[in-house]
Amino acid sequence: MAGLHKSFGGVRAVEDVSFEVAAGEMLALIGPNGAGKSTCFNMLNGQIRPDGGSIRLAGHDITGQKPRRVARQGVGRTFQITATFASMTVRENVQVALLAHHRRIWRFLRPAGGEFRAEAEALLERLDLLPQAERAAGILAYGDLKRLELAVALAGAPRLLLMDEPTAGMAPAERVALMRLARTLATGTGLAILFTEHDMDVVFGSADRILVLNRGVLIAAGNADTIRADPGVREVYLGSGVTTGGH
Template structure:
């Protein structure tokens, strides 16, 4: 399979501390790839560099052959990269449908259109997207009154409106109850599979990671220490020592 995202030698240091060192990996088409690691391992830094929020000291990150390094978030979007945030953010002063419609009008280059009525524009397409994420009944509710899990699904629908071929999801289930987490990730898995979207995500919840990733990469102190299928990573001694501490490793032996 072809690589959708090719990352090579991505590095970032903050005042002498190497937050991420020489990160390199391929993300294949249609793959759901999880990036995990203990706190301070460099997950967020890696993500911010891929999202255009932080400029790496060195390295490249090519999406379909185009290097994302140094690009603005909007330019990365224009290439076909969608995003969701750890702290969910939607357009609070609009209805659920209008949130998606606003993203659709941006995709169609109509953000400066002063003539049409926005309420009717792309309404049908928005509703069908909302149907797909199970939010159609709430289409005309204000986004500001939604339950947290629904805000997450709305944000996902907004990201889908940009027709991404790659989704970057920063802790997609942060702040949700355990059962809701799996419901959301089932939804995500189903939709990305039918649309052929590749996904790179970070996550704290190991159940979510091992249940929904095709492949897992483990970061520790800025370096990649493991990269493989969930089973291989689960069995990896280095990963176990990082997550369980060195005491557990000796106890195990």
């Protein structure tokens, strides 16, 4: 994405932000509350329209396209507040995502229970959710729900995965396992991952590169060491009273 702008009323949420994510790369987007992280995410998957700038996915311009079109071109995402299909079982959640990905939605008579069943279960297996396959998504524990959402996003076989605070509300061991899985996906399938996170251990422990956003402006970019040493970043974080989690 290049030169991205977004204002809400008179407030500039994101100003001239440009960056790239490469295939197989894990890129973290961090910054204090209100820095514009979620706004960036929402522009990337088409939730909101940028006022200026452009977004390109593998050379294709996808600026201002609707979320479902962006999704069909291979951008999956999870939300800060998890969004899953509460009345459907865990397996059905993934099945419907697979059906959508394979454009098999407009079938009215064929029972859907058996469609992409094996694929769905394989995906659930990977995310440790298979034992819960027949439970309704609405009654899952929060950490399980987060992983289900990730499974649903992965069912679309994305080229770019956007994860908005993927480990929030998880136990430390779960966090490590989830980020390890993300790493496997990135190196194994060439999936590009962009994520935001408040837990700095997770950020510094798993990201290849880190972008720091403050008040809508990109103030630093680089690997973990560069970011730790950056005086601007220190000022933003220490100045705003947020500690960098033991670093």
